[in-house]
Amino acid sequence: MKKHDLISMHDLTVDDIQIYLNTAARVEEIPLKDRFTLLQGKIMASLFFEASTRTRLSFEAAMYRLGGNVIGFAEQAATSISKGESFSDTIHTVENYADVIVIRHPKEGTSRHAAQISYLPVINAGDGTNQHPTQTLLDLYTIVKSFKKIEGLRIAFVGDLKYSRTVHSLLQALIKFRVNEFMLVSPDSLCLPEYLKRIETDFPVTFVETRHLEDAIPYADIIYMTRIQRERFPDQIEYEKVKDSYCLNAKMLKVAQNTLKILHPLPRVNEIAPDVDETPHAEYFQQVKNGLIMRQAILLYVFEVQL
Amino acid sequence: MSNKKIQMIPKIECGIVIDHIPAGDGIRILEILQRDPGLKNVPITFGMNYQSNKLGTKDMLKIQKEDLCERTIQHISLVSPGVTIKRIRNFEVVEKVSIQPPIDLINLLKCLNPGCISQNEPGLKTHFVLSDPENKRVTCVYCEREFFINELSPII
Numbered sequence: 001m002k003k004h005d006l007i008s009m010h011d012l013t014v015d016d017i018q019i020y021l022n023t024a025a026r027v028e029e030i031p032l033k034d035r036f037t038l039l040q041g042k043i044m045a046s047l048f049f050e051a052s053t054r055t056r057l058s059f060e061a062a063m064y065r066l067g068g069n070v071i072g073f074a075e076q077a078a079t080s081i082s083k084g085e086s087f088s089d090t091i092h093t094v095e096n097y098a099d100v101i102v103i104r105h106p107k108e109g110t111s112r113h114a115a116q117i118s119y120l121p122v123i124n125a126g127d128g129t130n131q132h133p134t135q136t137l138l139d140l141y142t143i144v145k146s147f148k149k150i151e152g153l154r155i156a157f158v159g160d161l162k163y164s165r166t167v168h169s170l171l172q173a174l175i176k177f178r179v180n181e182f183m184l185v186s187p188d189s190l191c192l193p194e195y196l197k198r199i200e201t202d203f204p205v206t207f208v209e210t211r212h213l214e215d216a217i218p219y220a221d222i223i224y225m226t227r228i229q230r231e232r233f234p235d236q237i238e239y240e241k242v243k244d245s246y247c248l249n250a251k252m253l254k255v256a257q258n259t260l261k262i263l264h265p266l267p268r269v270n271e272i273a274p275d276v277d278e279t280p281h282a283e284y285f286q287q288v289k290n291g292l293i294m295r296q297a298i299l300l301y302v303f304e305v306q307l
Numbered sequence: 308m309s310n311k312k313i314q315m316i317p318k319i320e321c322g323i324v325i326d327h328i329p330a331g332d333g334i335r336i337l338e339i340l341q342r343d344p345g346l347k348n349v350p351i352t353f354g355m356n357y358q359s360n361k362l363g364t365k366d367m368l369k370i371q372k373e374d375l376c377e378r379t380i381q382h383i384s385l386v387s388p389g390v391t392i393k394r395i396r397n398f399e400v401v402e403k404v405s406i407q408p409p410i411d412l413i414n415l416l417k418c419l420n421p422g423c424i425s426q427n428e429p430g431l432k433t434h435f436v437l438s439d440p441e442n443k444r445v446t447c448v449y450c451e452r453e454f455f456i457n458e459l460s461p462i463i
């Protein structure tokens with residue numbers, strides 16, 4: 001039997017992604033009390049070599065919701081790796097205790113490596129600046145749930161478009177679903193890298209670039225906000241210059257389409273004012289909820305549970 | 308002139324000729340050969356800037372040894388894809404192949420990304436795939452970054 005790893009969005013076809021989206025929709029139809037037996041007796045190893053509380057809690061909650069159990073660690077300091085154990089030794093030890101391995105690691109490619117050396121299925125919960133496929137899948141699921149489609153939507157990405165792996169990964173996935181119009185809102189120093197705009201497609205893809213968030217509000221079906229991360233800047237003066245570039249508030253949304261949805265991978269700092277939370281446009285907490293659903297779907301797919 | 312060029316490179320009785328090397332690439336191939344421990348003390352003749360109908364000018368290498376190891380051939384194919392490797396026996400060409408880079412490059416090149424696991428886990432072999440043969444670009448299977456082949460240092 002082929003094991004189902006989830007390492008990178010680049011490995012997934014549109015059909016593969018659709019399976020995850022359909023499974024997530026199916027999960028939501030099943031009452032909570034009936035989900036508790038689906039992964040009974042299964043153990044998920046949650047190996048967080050770098051702290052990421054939100055992602056870890058979401059994975060662990062997903063496993064518990066399905067009746068499974070969780071072992072693992074939340075940061076490297078708590079492990080024998082800090083005593084010099086090699087990564088592969090850690091994996092070969094843990095695989096005796098669990099049925100699936102979830103890995104978060106600061107180095108790029110670690111989940112791929114783990115999937116190669118372990119007989120257990122591996123789920124990538126973020127490998128350095130490279131991939132975070134469960135985030136992209138939950139973003140896509142949030143979009144499908146809100147709009148019942150992906151193709152034809154107009155999506156504006158706002159903030160740090162240079163370094164945000166969330167943005168890069170979602171953008172590439174949306175193009176797979178034939179989304180062909182994007183608005184890119186960022187300060188000049190945080191523009192989307194050129195190589196991401198040179199994607200080979202059989203249809204034209206348009207990128208409208210602007211520095212002004214106001215341009216995007218009446219235009220977009222979806223505004224995807226990101227946090228501008230201090231740690232990305234080698235020069236802190238550069239960070240100070242752009243950190244408050246984009247602060248969305250409820251008043252600005254007066255000109256928005258009624259159906260506009262605002263997404264954000266969270267945590268937010270000041271990109272979205274609290275008064276936006278009360279508007280029908282706020283979708284970011286729903287996104288968190290969808291993350292839990294999607295991670296349940298991913299786990300069920302790993303274990304080939306038929307729903 | 309074209310008759311003279313043949314006289315300028317002594318014929319070998321037995322061994323390998325690397326031909327149709329675009330002028331300038333020869334020196335880089337020579338570097339690869341120098342690193343191959345199997346070629347220690349093996350006589351190698353190197354010629355530069357010969358006239359070529361196909362290439363305008365070309366370089367050429369003659370190695371007085373019957374075989375080249377697969378790794379060395381792969382390294383050569385990365386530096387200069389499309390060169391011809393001829394096997395010579397009794398002064399005759401007995402085999403002639405144009406070499407192309409492999410699709411999977413296992414432990415041939417070092418990843419340039421310091422955050423890549425292949426640079427941080429002892430014993431892990433690097434692995435690139437030839438993602439854009441035309442522009443000589445490869446993608447690291449681990450960190451998924453794309454590089455030009457000539458940006459990456461070879462693993463000897």
Ligand SMILES: [Zn+2]
Nearest residue numbers: 418423447450
């Ligand atoms: Zn790499």
